Amino acid sequence: xxxxxxxxxxxxxxxxxxxxxxxAIDFSVYVLEADARIRVLCERIEALQRKAAEDIDELExxxxxxxxxxxxxxxxxxxxxxxxxxxxxxxxxxxxxxxxSAVRARVAADIAQLEAEESAERDxxxxxxxxxxxxxxxxxxxxxxxxxxxxxxxxxxVWAGDSKALGLSWKLALGxxxxxxxxxxxxxxxxxxxxxxxxxxxxxxxRKEIKNRxxxxxxxxxxxxxxxxxxxGIRVCxxxxxxxxFDIDCKLDAGHVSATRLxxxxxxxxxxxxxxxxxxxxxxxxxxxxxxxxxQLTRLHxxxxxVGDVEFRGLSSYVPFVERVIDQLAPIIREIxxxxxxxxxxxxxxxLADNRREEIxxxxxxxxxxxxxxxxxxxxxxxxxxxxxxxxxxxxxPALASVAERDPRSELPRSQRPPPxxxxxxxxxxxxxxxxxxxxxxxxxxxxx
Numbered sequence: 001x002x003x004x005x006x007x008x009x010x011x012x013x014x015x016x017x018x019x020x021x022x023x024a025i026d027f028s029v030y031v032l033e034a035d036a037r038i039r040v041l042c043e044r045i046e047a048l049q050r051k052a053a054e055d056i057d058e059l060e061x062x063x064x065x066x067x068x069x070x071x072x073x074x075x076x077x078x079x080x081x082x083x084x085x086x087x088x089x090x091x092x093x094x095x096x097x098x099x100x101s102a103v104r105a106r107v108a109a110d111i112a113q114l115e116a117e118e119s120a121e122r123d124x125x126x127x128x129x130x131x132x133x134x135x136x137x138x139x140x141x142x143x144x145x146x147x148x149x150x151x152x153x154x155x156x157x158v159w160a161g162d163s164k165a166l167g168l169s170w171k172l173a174l175g176x177x178x179x180x181x182x183x184x185x186x187x188x189x190x191x192x193x194x195x196x197x198x199x200x201x202x203x204x205x206x207r208k209e210i211k212n213r214x215x216x217x218x219x220x221x222x223x224x225x226x227x228x229x230x231x232x233g234i235r236v237c238x239x240x241x242x243x244x245x246f247d248i249d250c251k252l253d254a255g256h257v258s259a260t261r262l263x264x265x266x267x268x269x270x271x272x273x274x275x276x277x278x279x280x281x282x283x284x285x286x287x288x289x290x291x292x293x294x295x296q297l298t299r300l301h302x303x304x305x306x307v308g309d310v311e312f313r314g315l316s317s318y319v320p321f322v323e324r325v326i327d328q329l330a331p332i333i334r335e336i337x338x339x340x341x342x343x344x345x346x347x348x349x350x351x352l353a354d355n356r357r358e359e360i361x362x363x364x365x366x367x368x369x370x371x372x373x374x375x376x377x378x379x380x381x382x383x384x385x386x387x388x389x390x391x392x393x394x395x396x397x398p399a400l401a402s403v404a405e406r407d408p409r410s411e412l413p414r415s416q417r418p419p420p421x422x423x424x425x426x427x428x429x430x431x432x433x434x435x436x437x438x439x440x441x442x443x444x445x446x447x448x449x
Contacts, residue, residue: 004357005339006347013139017332018348018362018412020136024329025370025382026415027132028322032378034121034128035318041118045111052107056100063096122313126302129312133170134299138163139332145174145294147225149240153185159299165328166321168312170305175298182225182293188236189218191293192286198276199246199261212276220245227294232287237262250287257283322381330384337386362412364388 003013070089075081137143143161150156157174176183181190188195198212217236223245224235230253237245244263250256257280260272275283305312307321315321333346340347344364349357364387371382 002351004349004351005336006341006345006349006359006361007339008349008357009339011335011339011348013348015136016348016350016360016412017139018336018346018360020132020138021329021333021346022362022367022412022415023132023136024138024325025367025385027128028325028382029371029374030128031125031318032322032374032381034125036375036378038118038121039317041114041121045114048107048110048114052103055103059096059100059103063092066092125318126305126313129170129305130172130299130302133161133168134172137161138166138168139328140165142228145225145227145297147174147182147294149185149221149223151241153240155182155185157182157297158303166324167308168305168321170312171303173300173303175300177296177298180293180296182297185240186222187218188220188222188286191289192218192282194218195282195286197246197259197279197283199259200273215246217246222290225290225294227291230291232291234287234290235262248283248287250284252284252288252291255280255284257287259283319381326381326384330386333385333387337389359409360412361409366414 003011003016005011067089070085070092073081073085075085132138138161141161141163143159145157145159147155147157155176157176159172159174160170162169195218196214196216199215200210201213220236220238221240221242222234223237223241224233226233231249231251234248234250235245236248237243242263245261247260247262249258257275258272259275261270263270307315312321336346336348340361342361345361346364346367347359347361349359352358367385368387371379
């Protein structure tokens, strides 16, 4: 679909970029709040580690002092004091070691709980990223949808994208609705029954020459499909995972088709060949049918997300990435604002049937409210968006005003950010403190001895 600016001038947008702006701000707010919670969790972990180190040092010094005191008492050879001293030394070491072990176990349990909470926060950030790049391709990014036949039948689907502006690359797993063509191994006839194309073959018994011969490919298996924009590449083979078949590449908007034969033998010649003119419409129709069916696939979850060479999930801080997102949004918002007549709105127009247009708008206040509750340091990150500034024109030309009055208006649906992840329940048991050793017990041990 083609989108115009609010003043009906041409825009570079091929999608409703206002939706991306709205969802990108939601994403940014979410990960900033998660980043703050993660930072608190990390500080608590460091505090627990410091406290445990202090407690263990204190216990070790206490143990050392007691042992030195016991050793310093004069003892006569054969005196009961010698046996008492040995038993007290052993008990002191036992209690001290048990106490230190309890401290270590307790801090390990507490840290494990905090790390589980941090992991849940990071999972939430990954889901928030999937909610951003799943429905939208960030402006100036590229994305490829790829289906590949599995060994056991059916297809694995991946939607892979790359945004240089964000330094982000990602892959989303694709899901197949019930009854979808690619929910099982599919042959060409599913999209083009009885399809026959012409391909070069080596012919002649004595005088060898290459001629175009008809090829029945309706029963060929679709082994591989890749799409990028309006370009689609399809690999069809004699059998699943076979090396014999054809690669068919089609530019749907231009109606251009190229083909390459795979494998050789039995007079077949491998390599690229010129598609016969009469075959072009048939291959374009097949390609359009396959391309349309791929639009029904669902984008499920991220299987990979890298910022540079670092996993998005493991970023030490999400703030720099949010700054990149805002840097990408700022010129988009500014350009839309300059072409929007209402200073309180960002407006785009979509082309409708009968040469009519629909006006799509979002209030600046709606976008500002999304980050208004953040701490000042984080809210200030959104300043480059200039949503407090008035950049729009003040007067709409009469000719455009009369047209605009006839155009329907549609406010961008409000979004709701996902709530923070639930804190995971503690799963690590804290061992009980060591049992106290009483003097009466020591006396009984002396008597037994």
